[in-house]
Every structure is written in C-alpha cells, then in structure tokens.
Amino acid sequence: MSRADAGAMPARPSGIRRLLRGEAAQGLVLVSPTFLYALLLLAAPLTLVLLISFWTQDYLELDRTFTTANYAEAWSDPLYRLLMGRSLVISGVVTLTTVLLAYPIAYFVAFHVERNKALWIFLITIPFWTSYLLRVFLWKVILGYNGVLNSALLGLGLVDQPLTFLLYNANAVVITLAHAWAPFAILPIYVALAKIDRSLLEAAEDLGDGPLRRFWRVTLPLSMPGVIAAALIVFIPTVGDYVTPRLVGGTDGLMIANMIQVQFGKANNAPLGAALAVSAMAIVAAISLVFLWLNRRFTRGGG
Amino acid sequence: MARARGQGWLKGYAIGYLVFLYAPVFLLPIFAFNDSAIIAFPLSGFTTANFQQLWATDAMHGALVNSLQVAVAAAVISTLLGICAARASARYEFPGRRAIIGFIMLPLVLPEIIVAVALLVVLVQLGFALSLWTVVLGHVLVCTPFSIAILSSAFQNMDRSLEEASQDLGEGRMMTFLRVTLPLVTPGIVASLLIGFTISLDEFIIAFFLTGTEPTLPVYIWSQLRFTAKLPGVMALGCLLLVLSLALLCAAEYFRRRSARQTGSSGGYL
Numbered sequence: 001m002s003r004a005d006a007g008a009m010p011a012r013p014s015g016i017r018r019l020l021r022g023e024a025a026q027g028l029v030l031v032s033p034t035f036l037y038a039l040l041l042l043a044a045p046l047t048l049v050l051l052i053s054f055w056t057q058d059y060l061e062l063d064r065t066f067t068t069a070n071y072a073e074a075w076s077d078p079l080y081r082l083l084m085g086r087s088l089v090i091s092g093v094v095t096l097t098t099v100l101l102a103y104p105i106a107y108f109v110a111f112h113v114e115r116n117k118a119l120w121i122f123l124i125t126i127p128f129w130t131s132y133l134l135r136v137f138l139w140k141v142i143l144g145y146n147g148v149l150n151s152a153l154l155g156l157g158l159v160d161q162p163l164t165f166l167l168y169n170a171n172a173v174v175i176t177l178a179h180a181w182a183p184f185a186i187l188p189i190y191v192a193l194a195k196i197d198r199s200l201l202e203a204a205e206d207l208g209d210g211p212l213r214r215f216w217r218v219t220l221p222l223s224m225p226g227v228i229a230a231a232l233i234v235f236i237p238t239v240g241d242y243v244t245p246r247l248v249g250g251t252d253g254l255m256i257a258n259m260i261q262v263q264f265g266k267a268n269n270a271p272l273g274a275a276l277a278v279s280a281m282a283i284v285a286a287i288s289l290v291f292l293w294l295n296r297r298f299t300r301g302g303g
Numbered sequence: 304m305a306r307a308r309g310q311g312w313l314k315g316y317a318i319g320y321l322v323f324l325y326a327p328v329f330l331l332p333i334f335a336f337n338d339s340a341i342i343a344f345p346l347s348g349f350t351t352a353n354f355q356q357l358w359a360t361d362a363m364h365g366a367l368v369n370s371l372q373v374a375v376a377a378a379v380i381s382t383l384l385g386i387c388a389a390r391a392s393a394r395y396e397f398p399g400r401r402a403i404i405g406f407i408m409l410p411l412v413l414p415e416i417i418v419a420v421a422l423l424v425v426l427v428q429l430g431f432a433l434s435l436w437t438v439v440l441g442h443v444l445v446c447t448p449f450s451i452a453i454l455s456s457a458f459q460n461m462d463r464s465l466e467e468a469s470q471d472l473g474e475g476r477m478m479t480f481l482r483v484t485l486p487l488v489t490p491g492i493v494a495s496l497l498i499g500f501t502i503s504l505d506e507f508i509i510a511f512f513l514t515g516t517e518p519t520l521p522v523y524i525w526s527q528l529r530f531t532a533k534l535p536g537v538m539a540l541g542c543l544l545l546v547l548s549l550a551l552l553c554a555a556e557y558f559r560r561r562s563a564r565q566t567g568s569s570g571g572y573l
Binding site for chain 2: 133146
C-alpha cells in the first residue's frame with residue numbers, strides 16, 4: 001500500500017525526484033522489498049487459509065461455495081474440542097512453569113553478575129540454537145522406559161521397576177516444552193530487570209523496606225512487562241507445537257497441531273484443517289490481547 | 304550478610320538451571336560414541352563405528368547437500384531483506400513504520416505450523432511443485448526477523464556523523480552507503496548470515512511441509528527416528544550437527560560483539 005502511494009503521486013520528473021528525496025519516501029522505498037516479501041508470502045497465504053476454511057473439500061477439488069460447516073465441526077466435534085482444550089492447558093502450564101523457573105535466572109544475571117553478563121546470556125541461549133528435533137528426541141531418551149532417568153533410579157536402588165508415567169503423556173510434553181522455550185522466557189525478563197533504575201531500589205531500602213518487601217513492591221511490578229512478554233512469547237508458539245507432542249506425547253499428549261497436520265495430509269481435508277488452524281489462532285489471539293491489556297495496565301501503573 | 308546468602312542461593316540455582324538446559328545436549332556425544340544398538344544406560348563401550356557408518360550412508364549425504372543449499376540461500380536472502388528493513392527502520396521516519404516492521408517480525412511469534420500450512424496451501428493452489436526452493440521461501444520468512452534484530456542494533460548504534468562527513472566530502476548517497484555505512488555494519492551482516500544459516504539448517508516443521516522429494520537434514524533425521532536400529536547413527540549425526548551449530552554460533556557471537564565494539568555500543572541481545 002505504501003509503495004503504491006509513492007507511485008501514485010504526480011508523474012512530473014522533478015516531483016518524483018523531490019518525493020524520493022523526502023525522508024519518509026526513502027524509508028518506504030527501502031523497507032518495501034522486505035515488506036512485499038512478507039505481504040506475498042505471509043499475509044496472502046494467511047488470507048487464503050482463512051478463505052479455504054469457508055470452503056469444502058470435494059475429493060481432489062475444492063468446492064468454493066461459502067459454508068461455515070468446517071467451523072461447526074471444529075467447534076462441536078468432541079475430539080477437536082478435546083485437542084484444543086488440551087493444547088491450551090498444556091501451553092498454559094508450560095508458560096507458567098517456564099516463566100517461574102526463568103525469573104530467578106534473569107534476576108541473578110541482571111543483579112548479581114557483575115562481569116561476564118554477556119557470557120551468561122550467551123550460555124543460556126546456546127541450547128536454543130541446537131536442533132529442536134534432536135533436543136525433543138533426547139528427552140524421549142531421558143524419560144523412556146529404558147531411559148536415562150529410569151536406569152539411574154534403578155541403579156541407585158530408588159525404585160524397583162522403571163517408572164512408566166514419565167513418557168508418552170502430557171507431563172512429558174510439558175517438561176520438554178518448558179526446556180525448549182527457557183531462553184525465550186529468560187531474555188525479556190532479563191531486559192526488563194536490567195532497565196530498572198537502581199536508585200528506586202535504594203530508595204525503597206532507605207524507606208525501610210526489607211529485601212522481600214522491596215522485591216514485592218518495587219522490583220516485581222517494574223519487571224512485569226518483561227514477564228508478560230515472556231509469557232506471550234512462550235504461550236503463542238507452544239499452542240501450535242507439532243514435534244514435541246508427536247515424539248513424547250503418546251496418544252494422551254497429542255495437541256491441535258498434530259490434528260491440523262493430519263487434516264492437511266492423510267485426511268486430505270484442507271478446509272477443516274484450515275478451520276482448526278484459524279480457530280486455534282483466534283483463541284490464542286484473544287488470550288494474547290488480554291495479556292497485552294494487562295501489560296499496558298502494569299506499565300502505566302509502574303511507569 | 305543476608306544479601307550474600309541470597310546471592311549464594313541464586314548462583315546455585317543458576318548453575319542447576321544451566322545443567323537442566325544442557326542435560327539433553329550432553330547426552331548426544333555420550334550415545335554417539337557408545338558401542339550399543341540401544342540408546343540406554345549402562346554404556347557398553349567406546350566406538351567410532353556410528354560415525355563411520357554415517358560416512359557410508361548416501362541418503363544422508365544427499366540430505367546434507369540439500370540442507371546446505373537451502374541454508375546458504377535462506378541466509379543470503381534473509382540478510383539482504385534484513386539489511387533493507389533494518390536500515391529503513393533505523394535511519395528513516397516513515398508512516399506506518401511500527402506496523403510494517405511489526406508485521407515483518409510476526410513469524411517470530413507465529414507457530415511454525417501456521418506459517419508452513421499457509422505457504423503449503425498457496426503453493427498447492429498456484430500449482431507450484433514442492434522443491435528445495437519452496438523450503439527456502441519459508442525459511443527466509445522465519446530467518447528475516449532475526450536478521451533485522453541483529454542488523455537494527457548495528458545500524459542504530461552507528462555513528463551518523465561518519466556518513467555526514469563522507470557526504471560533505473563529496474561522495475554521493477550510494478557511494479557513501481557502499482564505502483562508509485556497509486563496512487561499519489559488516490560484522491553485523493556476517494552475524495546475521497551465520498544465524499540465518501544456523502536457523503535454516505536446524506528448522507524442521509516448514510521443511511517437513513514444503514519439501515518435495517528431496518529431504519533436508521532434519522526431515523531425513525525425522526524419517527530415521529522411527530527405526531530403532533538407525534538411532535545410534537542419528538546420534539552421531541546429531542553430534543556433528545551440534546558441533547557445527549556451536550562453531551557457527553561462536554563465530555556469530557564474535558562478529559556481533561565486534562559489531563557492537565565498532566559501532567561504539569555495549570551490544571544488544573537477541
């Protein structure tokens with residue numbers, strides 16, 4: 001749209017030249033390749049997914065008559081409801097666990113590491129950059145019947161038989177996802193904590209607050225935007241995770257992304273898959289908006 | 304006193320957390336060199352047979368070559384697109400800047416399966432055959448936000464007076480960009496290329512949906528995970544991938560820091 005605006009202006013050469021020399025026009029021209037790429041390969045495809053969700057699969061062809069039948073099925077079929085609900089619950093638990101576990105680390109690096117802050121951050125991010133597929137698979141190795149954890153427990157004589165509740169259920173999915181998304185939770189919280197004006201903390205201390213009260217009344221509220229950002233960054237992508245439920249979830253740990261993949265693949269029902277994907281994103285977006293609203297409230301209250 | 308004790312607890316927690324973070328990664332080399340067909344403790348002996356077996360697996364070589372091609376293409380294209388967007392947002396004020404950049408950064412939070420499915424639907428509707436190029440299209444989409452994040456800090460922290468000096472001395476805009484701006488942000492560009500390459504090399508979901516008959520390395524690994532007999536080989540392959548990723552990351556971090564030093568900032572974090 002921005003590109004078109006620039007092109008639709010008067011065609012006198014001097015006019016165009018003057019326009020191109022303008023600050024705004026230059027910025028728009030410069031950003032346009034990247035923006036066009038995102039429009040063509042992200043906005044257009046997402047729009048098409050939305051359109052298809054209102055169509056019907058007719059063997060190999062798509063019947064383009066408008067219908068809401070896919071949504072009716074996506075929202076009423078017990079299996080889809082179960083998978084959707086489970087995805088949200090698992091992601092919610094993962095988000096809570098990840099953020100709670102991440103906060104002390106972020107706090108430690110922000111307030112107690114004097115030198116080598118960058119090294120700590122680098123160490124925290126490295127595992128994230130290694131192959132996701134392999135990390136998930138390794139959790140399967142750790143949690144399995146003959147796995148690392150069970151053989152260690154057996155060897156130490158702590159259990160008589162291998163534990164079976166570790167793998168192929170929702171717990172395994174939560175552990176694996178909480179591990180995979182840890183860096184994404186730590187970084188925003190760290191940034192929020194690092195930004196806090198230290199004189200505010202000293203002021204709280206001078207006014208008689210102990211360490212706990214100071215943390216509760218000053219540090220935590222001021223770092224809330226980072227916490228909310230971390231929660232969103234973990235929550236949104238994990239709802240749509242495919243690999244983890246498939247590898248370690250068993251049948252009781254499957255999530256909505258697995259069903260979306262089945263609809264686009266084996267079941268050959270792209271419209272239903274699209275309706276499931278759109279529904280999942282709509283629910284996630286609604287929850288995110290509530291989060292953002294909370295974020296704004298906290299920023300205003302703390303700022 | 305209380306403070307020192309609190310610090311001790313926190314440090315212990317931090318180290319424990321790092322162990323948790325690295326636990327799966329440490330297992331890779333252990334099982335890669337373990338002389339047993341099953342992936343479990345106790346270990347049975349040291350061997351390099353798993354790596355030798357990889358050497359002789361042609362399907363793996365094909366997948367590796369595919370992955371390298373895709374990763375190079377994705378890294379180069381996303382870095383070029385990243386330069387445009389990062390420069391535009393760091394240097395110019397224009398209407399809708401936040402919305403446009405925000406939209407370009409969207410794949411950072413969008414579940415990858417949504418990106419993959421959306422691209423698949425479009426390609427199928429347009430009648431495109433799936434190939435390595437379609438994988439590149441998807442990877443560019445996810446790599447570009449990271450390029451922009453790295454390059455934005457490089458462009459933002461650059462001393463603008465150097466560009467002005469060049470223009471005062473009579474260089475045109477284009478030459479100023481090529482001879483002054485670009486060299487100053489080169490470490491950032493190298494970091495962006497390395498990060499893009501690493502992301503693409505490890506990316507699975509998009510490749511899984513968009514690849515045709517030629518698998519990338521992660522898609523090949525996925526197909527092997529089903530067969531218990533193939534797992535020791537997969538461990539060896541994963542071990543090599545881990546070493547490669549680590550080398551790339553350390554190089555990227557080195558260039559990112561150099562970029563931060565050169566442009567006079569303390570360095571931004573991803």
